[in-house]
Structures are given as structure tokens and as C-alpha cells.
Amino acid sequence: MTKLVQWLWGLAILGSTWAALTMGALGLELPSPYREVLWPLPAYLLVSAGCYALGTVGYRVATFHDCEDAARELQDQIQEARADLARRGLRF
Numbered sequence: 001m002t003k004l005v006q007w008l009w010g011l012a013i014l015g016s017t018w019a020a021l022t023m024g025a026l027g028l029e030l031p032s033p034y035r036e037v038l039w040p041l042p043a044y045l046l047v048s049a050g051c052y053a054l055g056t057v058g059y060r061v062a063t064f065h066d067c068e069d070a071a072r073e074l075q076d077q078i079q080e081a082r083a084d085l086a087r088r089g090l091r092f
Helices: 003-023 032-038 041-062 068-087
Strands: none
Touching: 003 032, 003 041
């Protein structure tokens, strides 16, 4: 199973559980405070997932390590390629 299928199954299970609880399909009489929290729960989960994703990206950007050796090697390869193309008649 791919990750996408796993996520879709998880969302389907959570969504069907949420729908069953909010629509009363299971025959459970939830107290009013629970129902008031249950209705906007998908929006809360979506906002929480967005905050987590934003925090993760921010942390990864803040702790990103520079690869100075690889950058130097890439610059050398670019210079070699330019010199080779200049020998073949390409103008920059």
C-alpha cells in the first residue's frame, strides 16, 4: 500500500466516524458539549495539521546545513562546462 492509500483510508475512517457521530447514525445520545465540539472538529484538525506542517518546514529551514564542498565542486563543474562550450563556439 502506498502512503497516499494509507492516508486516504485513515481519512475515510475518521470521516465516517465523525459523520456517524454527528448524524446520530450509531444511536448514541451525546451530551450537548460533546456535540458542540464534534461539529467543528475537522476544521480544528485541518488547522492543527497546517500548523504542524508550517512548524516542521520552519524548523528544517532553520537547521539546514550548507554543503560548502558540494557547492565548490558544482561551481568547478560549471566553469569546466562553460570552458568546454566556449571551445565549441558558444558565446555567453
